[in-house]
Amino acid sequence: MDELQRAYAGIRERIARAAGDRPVVLLAVSKQQPAEAVRALAGLGHRAFGENYVQEARAKQAGLADLDLCWHLIGPLQSNKCAEAAVAFDWIDSIDRAKIIPLLARFRGDRPPLQVLIQVNIDDEASKSGCAPDEVPALADLVRAHPQLVLRGLMAIPAPGDMETRRLAFRRMAALFRQLRDRHPGVDTLSLGMSDDFEVAIDEGANLVRVGSALFGARKRA
Numbered sequence: 001m002d003e004l005q006r007a008y009a010g011i012r013e014r015i016a017r018a019a020g021d022r023p024v025v026l027l028a029v030s031k032q033q034p035a036e037a038v039r040a041l042a043g044l045g046h047r048a049f050g051e052n053y054v055q056e057a058r059a060k061q062a063g064l065a066d067l068d069l070c071w072h073l074i075g076p077l078q079s080n081k082c083a084e085a086a087v088a089f090d091w092i093d094s095i096d097r098a099k100i101i102p103l104l105a106r107f108r109g110d111r112p113p114l115q116v117l118i119q120v121n122i123d124d125e126a127s128k129s130g131c132a133p134d135e136v137p138a139l140a141d142l143v144r145a146h147p148q149l150v151l152r153g154l155m156a157i158p159a160p161g162d163m164e165t166r167r168l169a170f171r172r173m174a175a176l177f178r179q180l181r182d183r184h185p186g187v188d189t190l191s192l193g194m195s196d197d198f199e200v201a202i203d204e205g206a207n208l209v210r211v212g213s214a215l216f217g218a219r220k221r222a
């Protein structure tokens with residue numbers, strides 16, 4: 001077994017242990033990893049990959065076009081990148097303001113609909129992207145008004161800090177997620193947790209976790 005294979009098996013085992021019998025999706029965060037790393041993981045049967053930058057993702061995808069992969073954008077999305085992002089990704093997990101919603105819908109056109117998550121700035125950090133928790137209902141309604149988009153749920157990155165504080169942030173996100181799902185029954189995805197806290201996130205109700213360095217090792221330049 002090589003290193004990636006061992007890491008992949010280890011992460012999946014830890015996810016399964018934390019999740020019990022609930023299904024939890026692993027999103028492999030391949031930012032700043034070369035295309036060959038994506039190809040190697042795809043060779044182990046993995047399909048879902050997350051990237052932070054539209055440009056970097058497109059360059060990588062160009063060398064992987066023979067593979068059937070599912071790409072998520074998990075980094076902040078500028079308005080002037082919406083045209084590219086709407087066709088390069090299957091999911092946009094970082095919707096955090098109204099302006100980009102009609103742009104993504106327009107540029108998606110008549111392709112199969114784009115799956116989207118609303119990103120919440122759950123710890124109200126000045127430096128972080130994400131909307132305020134009380135903006136979620138209006139953004140959700142706006143997504144639902146566009147047939148080119150499918151509202152799937154929420155994503156958040158809690159402030160770095162001790163694990164108990166992060167756990168409370170995950171818990172607030174789970175409550176927000178339940179409220180959203182009550183209004184929009186198709187909503188099914190709560191994306192919380194990264195390499196160093198995904199088990200706590202799963203424990204608090206996450207069903208999609210985004211793991212980069214624990215899977216691929218330290219980030220290099222792509």
Ligand SMILES: *Cc1c(COP(=O)(O)O)cnc(C)c1O
Binds near residue numbers: 031193211
């Ligand atoms: C980079 C990144 C990750 C992965 O972080 P690791 O700590 O390497 O697992 C997850 N989510 C987002 C939004 C990221 O930007």
